Amino acid sequence: MKLAITHLVLSTATFGLMLAVPQNAQAAGLIRNVTATQSFMGSGQGDINFTTNGKGLVGPPANTPSLTGNHSSTIIDTLTPANSNAWRSASGVSGTPLSSLRINFAFGRVYNLAGFSFWNFGGSTTTAGQGINAVRIEYSSDGGTNWTPLTGLGVPTSFAQGPSGAGSTxxxxQFSFSPVLATNVRFSNMTIHSGADTGSNARVGFNEIQFRSIPEPSTTLALLAFGLAAVGLRKRI
Structure with a gap:
């Protein structure tokens, strides 16, 4: 009788933990529907929404968010922004240097953030020089009210320069680090590969960023409960 009761308790615990599995499973892998905003002069050039919606990714399928693959050569169409596949800021001017720019990526809910994929500017000498070099990365767990530096093994403090060859992909x-619970990620204190901070070509630009999450701990606990329930059943038999 004692063994039978133990099995019943374990099965109930397993059932409760199983309820959390579907939501956590959805939270694993590519974080979708990320929105990007920036705090600088005007809206810049291109469209900052193109940096998170997959536009320009080669695929297959093309123009679809992904954690892998190449991005086509940077296109910034100042006359028809919809023809662009990336974004760059307004130029830094005296009193408002590029280093004051902040870019905020919002997830819409809490994720167990464990890495991201990044595609810098490239495809010409100008765009390669405007790609992000040094960067400070922070994360928030409360929708952007409070921020914590994202540090540790695997967290970048700079990005490699993109190719300068015409039309280059x-x-x-890709970066992986110890997971943190995050609703937002923020880039700040950026420099660009050309070294400029003010002037007509002093613009921060990048093509794409996609974030990656891993299952939250309750998924692992559910699997453990499955194992315990199986042990209880064997003892009962």
Missing amino acids: IAVQ
Whole structure:
């Protein structure tokens, strides 16, 4: 009788933990529907929404969010922004240097953030020089009210320069680090590869960023409960 009761308790615990599995499973892998905003002069050039919606990724399928693959050569169409596949800021001027720019990526909910894929500017000498070089990365767990520096093994403090050859595709830069619970990620204190901070060509630009999450701990606990329930059943038999 004692063994039978133990099995019943374990099965109930297993059932409760199983309820959390579907939501956590959805939270694993590519984080979708990320929105990007920036705090600088005007809206810049291109469209900052193109940096998170997959536009310009080679695929297949093309123009679809992904954690892998190449990005086509940077296109910034100042006359018809919809023809662009990336974004760059307004130029830094005296009193408002590029280093004051902040870019905020919002997830819409809490994720167990464990890495991201990044595609810098490239495809010409100008765009390669405007790609992000040094960067400070922070994360928030409360929708952007409070921020914590994202540090530790695997967290970048700079990005490699994209190719300057005309029409070159841009390879992905992938980063993995110890997971943190995050609703937002923020880039700040950026420099660009040309070294300029003010002037007509002093613009921060990048092609794409996609974030990656891993299952939350309750998924692992559910699997453990399955194992315990199986042990209880064997003892009962």
